[in-house]
Amino acid sequence: MKAPTFKYLRAESMDDVYAAFAEYGDEAVILAGGQSLMPMLNMRLAQPAVLVDINPIYELSGIVLSNQKLHVGAMTRHVEVANAELVAETLPLIGCAIKQVAHRGIRNRGTFGGSLAHADPAAEMPACAVALDATLILQSHGGARRVKATDFFLGVMSTDRRSDEILTSIELPTQGSNHAWAFHELSRRHGDFALVGVAATAQRRSEGLDGLRLVVFGCEARPRISEVVASRTLVPQDVAEFAAAVVKDLDPMSDLEGDAEIKLIQAHALVERSLNDLLAAQPYD
Numbered sequence: 001m002k003a004p005t006f007k008y009l010r011a012e013s014m015d016d017v018y019a020a021f022a023e024y025g026d027e028a029v030i031l032a033g034g035q036s037l038m039p040m041l042n043m044r045l046a047q048p049a050v051l052v053d054i055n056p057i058y059e060l061s062g063i064v065l066s067n068q069k070l071h072v073g074a075m076t077r078h079v080e081v082a083n084a085e086l087v088a089e090t091l092p093l094i095g096c097a098i099k100q101v102a103h104r105g106i107r108n109r110g111t112f113g114g115s116l117a118h119a120d121p122a123a124e125m126p127a128c129a130v131a132l133d134a135t136l137i138l139q140s141h142g143g144a145r146r147v148k149a150t151d152f153f154l155g156v157m158s159t160d161r162r163s164d165e166i167l168t169s170i171e172l173p174t175q176g177s178n179h180a181w182a183f184h185e186l187s188r189r190h191g192d193f194a195l196v197g198v199a200a201t202a203q204r205r206s207e208g209l210d211g212l213r214l215v216v217f218g219c220e221a222r223p224r225i226s227e228v229v230a231s232r233t234l235v236p237q238d239v240a241e242f243a244a245a246v247v248k249d250l251d252p253m254s255d256l257e258g259d260a261e262i263k264l265i266q267a268h269a270l271v272e273r274s275l276n277d278l279l280a281a282q283p284y285d
């Protein structure tokens with residue numbers, strides 16, 4: 001199929017974006033890397049009247065370290081995130097997970113912000129953003145709004161972003177040597193969306209792991225921190241019990257990739273594997 005007819009606006013500045021929102025309201029849709037939006041247009045799953053191309057706005061791209069936070073511009077391409085030493089050094093969870101996002105050609109165009117704004121429940125970056133307690137910066141003509149990733153994702157391709165807001169950047173608290181991380185996903189082929197995945201971080205303590213933030217994705221309608229593990233210290237003897245409790249807390253949805261029951265079995269294996277990884281990174285004394 002071919003895309004429906006739409007008007008194309010090339011935004012050279014943020015003012016151009018706000019002007020498009022003011023003139024066209026809900027009918028104006030941001031075009032970032034186009035790697036999800038264009039297929040959706042071609043399949044007629046989206047039929048916006050106006051595409052607002054933000055590719056010319058260079059200030060929306062880039063990765064900067066400041067005040068122990070990594071500030072990633074929304075238009076930063078997946079390939080830039082994957083190649084950035086800053087990311088590998090300060091947020092190895094993202095450095096690992098980004099390599100699982102699609103294929104090279106798609107990573108060359110697709111953007112970090114686009115992936116979050118699109119909010120596919122099987123996508124890797126939204127899960128990492130939640131696990132890492134990221135904050136999203138949304139700008140409208142009226143000013144900026146900061147939203148925690150934990151509050152941003154509402155459901156399948158549904159977020160807290162208002163139609164007059166553009167996602168401009170993402171703030172991620174950096175992690176040091178006292179942090180452990182784990183990432184696992186099951187997919188049919190490398191580069192496919194996850195059937196089920198897990199992104200997790202924790203702080204290393206001599207007696208175990210504290211501050212566990214574990215997200216199962218591709219399973220529920222949105223990535224969220226497991227409430228079971230968030231408030232407890234994890235020691236090796238607890239892994240089986242923890243994994244079972246995490247899976248019991250899930251509310252999986254059946255989709256084209258598998259039914260809910262199978263997702264639970266897959267999630268159980270990945271949660272257990274992730275917890276063991278986190279503990280393996282733990283220096284016991």
Ligand SMILES: Cc1cc2nc3c(=O)[nH]c(=O)nc-3n(C[C@H](O)[C@H](O)[C@H](O)COP(=O)(O)OP(=O)(O)OC[C@H]3O[C@@H](n4cnc5c(N)ncnc54)[C@H](O)[C@@H]3O)c2cc1C
Pocket residue numbers: 029030031032033034035036037038039074075100101102103106109110111112113114115117118122123124125165166167168191192193194
């Ligand atoms: C074959 C294929 C395989 C893929 N596999 C994976 C995969 O394994 N994992 C994965 O995570 N992704 C995968 N993707 C999707 C890819 O990662 C996209 O790059 C990403 O989902 C969207 O980023 P984009 O920059 O292309 O956004 P676009 O396609 O341009 O936009 C997507 C949506 O987000 C909105 N949007 C984008 N940027 C902003 C912004 N700054 N502010 C407000 N709204 C915005 C758009 O309006 C649109 O609704 C795949 C895509 C394809 C085609």
